[in-house]
Amino acid sequence: MRNRQRLVSGGLAAAVAMVSTATGLGVTSAVASPQPHHRAAAAAACVPVPLWANTGGGGDRLIEYNPLTGAELQNVPIARDYGDIAFSADGTTLYGVTFLGAPRLVVINTGTGAETSTVAVSGPAASPGVLNALTSLSNGMLLTATSRSGNLYTIDPATGVSTAFPAQFPPGITSAGDLTQLSDGDILALGATSTGTTVAFRIAPDNTLTEIGTLPRSFGVTQSGGQVYVFESGGNIDQLTSVPTAPSTAPLPFTVLAATGRPFFGAGSAQDSGQCNLQPGTSYSVAKASSPTGPVCPGDRVTYTVTVKNTGTTPYFGDSAGFVDDLSKVLDHATVVGSPTASAGTATISGTTLTWAGPLNVGDTVTVTYTVKVRAHARGHLTNNVQPTAPGGSCATMGGCTTSTDIKRHGRWWAAK
Structure with missing residues (x-):
């Protein structure tokens, strides 16, 4: 059975690694034959967000990670050991639940690691204490569990009042350290046997439990961009290849990204509740320009430049x-x-549509250029419009996503037909 009190006294260190949820970081370009192009639409479906983890047992830190590479994006001190961390259902607030002593629910500033508010956890969850799991539910409540029993509890984040959750782990199983609500509405809960084996369960909306497999001894679980990450006590973060629905006792398939050597106590992301929330500060702008601006004649070339800039604080x-x-x-x-x-x-140009998709780090600017040649006997206007496709995208200025270049012929202006 997992017991974080033994982790603190014994100084056992867990570590973390991350698995890529997508590729395409290289720079490529192409003109393709007309065919459907779904890259940007797929990215917009659920934008990957940073993974967050808290360390414990001394030297406590709050660390933000790139979910694709495992690189640290931020590392700040925190005030104490938290049994786990979790973002609110809308992805805007980071909560922590204290591990030792009387349990308290705190709000953590993601930029500094400081506690901005704290409230005592009251009700049935306060009695066993040693709360080592935390996630948000789509209804706005938090869900927690303890390493001392198989019981689960909801917590009202506004008041700290806890209530017994209708589902609980089977006899002989306690909380392994984390849970997360999946996009299909089920809760993925990690339980621990007396020998320390981590068992994964699905909790359905009707509160029935289904054991779906086993994992290496794991202390955390969270989501980013539709992918599920499991934090091993041995030092890895594993990306689950799938989250089965059928009953099974077989090991769950996963891949490993890297190891960090850090003693993690919990993990979370803005998508803890299974919704495709953006982390606050996620935004980018798009602007379109043409050269020359006009007028142009048949045979002339016009070069278009689309500028994409990360205007937020999140990559x-x-x-x-x-x-x-x-x-x-x-x-x-x-x-x-x-x-x-x-x-x-x-x-990529496919038919009459140019599509761009790619990474955009904080403060970075990406430029996309292409050139057209005005055909003989052309008249009217060269008019086009660019639109951002990912959440948080907008035009840099009003009208800045559209260009219109007049065509003249034989010294005359031609009106559009």
């Missing part, structure tokens, strides 16, 4: 930032010359 990982550029009113009068280029990510 976009993998292919999670993106835009689409409607070229239909340009290609009515012009032909693409060569291939689009991108300073990062992937730019």
Whole structure:
């Protein structure tokens, strides 16, 4: 059975690693034959967000990680040991539940690690104490568990009042250290046997439990971009290949990213409740420009530049930032010359649509360029519009996502037909 009191006194260190949930960090460009292109749409479905973890047992830290590479994004001190951490259901507030002594629920500043508020946990969860698991539920409540029994409890984050949860672990199983609500509504809960084996359970909305497999001894679980990460006590973070629904006692399949050598006590992300929340400070802007701005004549070339800038405080990982550029009113009068280029990510023209998707670190700017040649006998306007496709995206200025270049012929202006 997992017992964090033994971890504190014995100085046992767990460590962490991370697994890539996506690829596409290289810079590529292409002109493709007309076919559906779904890269940006898939990224917009659930943008990967940073993973957060708290260490304990001395030298307590709050650490933010890139979910694709395992690189540290931030590392700040925290006031004490927390049994676990979890973001609120909307992904805006980070909570911690104290591990030793009378349990308290605290709000943690993600930038500094400082506690900004604290409330005593009251009700049935206060009696056993040693709360070592925490997650948010889509209804706004928090869910916790203890290493001293198989009971689970909900906590009202506003008051700290706890209530017995209708489901509980089977006899002989206690909390292994974490749980998370999946996007399908089930709760993935990690239990521990008396010998320390970690057993994964699904808790359905009707509160029935299904054992779905075993894992190496693990202390945490969270989600990012639709992927589930399990934190081993031996020092790895494993990305589950799948989260089965059928009963099983077989080991769950996973892949390992890296090891950090840190003694982690808990983990969480803005998507703890199974919703595709963005972390606060996630935003980027898109701007479109053409050169020359016009007027142009048949045979002239026009170069378009789309500028994408991370305007927030949180990176976009993998292919999670993106835009689409409607070229239909340009290609009515012009032909693409060569291939689009991108300073990062992937730019592809398919039919009359240019799509870009890629990473966007904090403060970074990506430029995408392409050139068209005005056809003989063309007249009217070369007009197009670019739109961001990922959550948090917007046009840099009003009208800044649209360009319109006039075509003139034989010294006359041609009105659009």
